[in-house]
Amino acid sequence: MGIHKEISRRDFVISTAVVGGGLAITATWSGAFAASGSTTPWATPTPANVGEFTPWLTIAPDDTVTVRVNSPDLGNGIVTQFAMTMTEELECDWDKVRVEYASATRDYLEGGVYSKGGGLSYFSGRSTSPGKMEIMLQVGASARERLKAAAAEQWGGVPVSEIEAKKSVLTHKPSGRTLRYGEVAVKAAAIKLETEPKPKPQSEWTFLGKASPAKLQISMITNGSLVYGIDVREPDMLYAAILQSPVHGGKLKSYDFDKIKGLPGVRGVAVVDPSEPRKMADDKVKSPFPLGLSAPQSAIAVIADHYWQAKVALDALPVEWDDGPGAQWKTTEQLNKAAYDAIQKPGSKVELTRGNTLEIIDKQAKVVEGTYLTPFNDHVTMEPLNGTARVTADRVDVWHPSQHSQQGFYIAAEETGLPLEKVFFHQTWVGTGFGRRVYGDDVRMVVAVAKKFPGRPVQVIWSREESIRQGRFRALMATKLKAGLDKDGMPVAFTSYSAGAKGFSVRGIPDGAYGVSIIPNVHITSEVLNTHFLTGPYRGPGYNSSAFFMETFTDEMALAAGIDPLEYRLRLYAKWPDAGWTKCLKEVAAKANWGKSLPKGRGQGIAISNWGMGGKPEAGTTVACVAEVEVSKKGDLKIVALDVSFDTGRIVNEDAIRAQVEGGAIFGVNMTLNEGLHIKDGRIVEGNYDQYPMVRMADIPKTIGVHFGGLSGHDRMGEIGEPPVGPIGPAIGNAIFRATGKRLRTTPFREHDLSWA
């Protein structure tokens, strides 16, 4: 058994790797096993009577196809998409397909069977990246041919070419004899083909791009049986309620356990000390993200027989903290001022410079300028942060709703110091992520608490308040934008000076279309503020702010130029070598009846942005939005309609795309209208939905218009989870301007007075 053994990409795709790999084969397949294996999605060893074609695919005697997936499904339909891709080539019965999460331990023991190879760099990310699709298609095609070969042998050596594979049945066409996949799966899995089949070209797909199946796990959602992290129930499990330093980076000074030790169910406290030595047993492994991003925070947890007992006791526990340097940020205003002050001049880091921007910008026919700010936001994952771990002297098991199970696996290894083959990370279903569960600080804290209570599983649950205040926030960011417009009103010079809390990103500005080529002269800089707040990726990192800045500013340029905002964008993007942009603009404008006459207090706004382009045309996903709003004289805002068009190139599951665009648009509404954290003495003020509101059914239009006419047909399948959040906010803001004359340059909009006379 070769640990870290590099295997060739081809072997990796098609062969059965080292069988077992230290995971003992114990079970026998039964129907009941199939059902339980789906409510609890973590990997189980392949039973002896099940055919394992590769680590990605098994087929059971009852024809159940198990596709092992390495990206957690956060509600975005990823596992369904993986399974669909496999089904396209495997020609199996869709009703027989289930999914399971790939084991990070097995990946480690078997030379990266789930993480090496094209596009599979890690246990996260989207299902339609070319590398991930290629693997599923190749594995499916190979297994189909091996099933045919096994049937040919069973039928006394008939030519394989006479066998058809369809809906999990193999048919010998001349004789009409049939075999089910499950009847020959074990035999087929042992066959090695002389030449591997080539997956069919996209143009011949019959399932992908044609069918739109609903998510595989829905029936287990509707009866409440799906096991999220918080639903894990292990024998002898204890519960913990956790409190981390309210000022990020602060230290626990004192606590008085005597005050709570007599409370019902209380077993003790676990103190997490960040200064304790931690060491990975195998220092050669490289984690997907630096392990420092999951650094432990000073914390105390109360452990009890039941969660409510732990929570009541924690609330009653006297605790004192040493706040540390973070307490210097006394108020939100102080931090905002620091950001605004920093953008009055070019920042110390030049992100992009081209032409002689600074000399010519003020000499243009018109100069437009605007200052914008977006605050700290929390992901507010619907399932509060939690996890369960059992640490013993020679093994750790973690059951966790992670967004990156391989990262979690490495963190559990480092936190316990155990050899990696003794680390078992069981990926559960996940109640939303939006980036919050990628870095794995939640995994770290769970294991850090559980290791103080060795031998028993401990489920650690963050209260909603703890979940929000101990977020890894979308970083606060301010930007000063300025453009010099020529006599036709089009920008010839552009500057962007950004500043933000540690962890902020200007993604979308230097690598957006204006930065890359549309505006000839640009100077784009950034400056990082010395803040202590912990930050992390939040649905479309950087982009979710920059799209708001750039597209609000574009409207201001259009206004200065005296040109309709749609027409202005069409002129700008006429110069951009990616026809999808104008296609999206025209599509959404037509569907939303852009330019229709509306009374005062009503208005339409438009915006367009792209996530994932990375500085290139015909890349990533472009999304355009037209919002229509109604603002009462008193200033109450109602979103009347949202229409969205997009260009991912191509799509493979229309309804899955529609659902993501709807959800992304609603996320964008909430992000823009409602979200913003405030600071007091280094702490986060907001703790729960009463202070950090979420849109509800009544707050959004009855339907979100999702329009497919923007698709360019370009040969890519861009992602759809993150892109829709970008243009929604600026489209709403631009609509508010047209309704009221009020220009909103900061979010959340609910903090602005929108009244008009």
Next chain:
Amino acid sequence: MATALKVNGKQYTVDADPSTPMLWILRDNLNMTGTKFGCGIAQCGACTVHMNGEAVRSCQLPLEAAANAEITTIEGLTSDNKHPLQQLWAEMNVPQCGYCQAGMLMAAAALLKDKPNPTDEDIDNYVTNICRCGTYPRVRAAIHRAATMLKS
């Protein structure tokens, strides 16, 4: 202290502090994890169950107040997962992550019992649950279709 409970038609005796929220009694004592913890302050509705047929937020329902009542959870909404809402949820691909959906379903089921022909405004008023994924348009559409199904 032992408290007698009736959940999904079955009798249970629970030994817990009478002030413990039913949410945690269901999840930790009775092992019915379909009812979800979302906020603990009756804001999000992920913990919605029925008490004597009415939708209530179980995070604010003390054990002692639930004694002698008929409590129904998502596990007991139907025995076969075939409530029109459950069927349409699957057919119309309503849930995304699914975490809030047990609460959504329980709120929607209570609405349809009270108002077999709900208007959009009824839906807004009864189903005030929070969904971070943004499934609202599908939840609304599925409730309207379920109302039609229940009539026929």
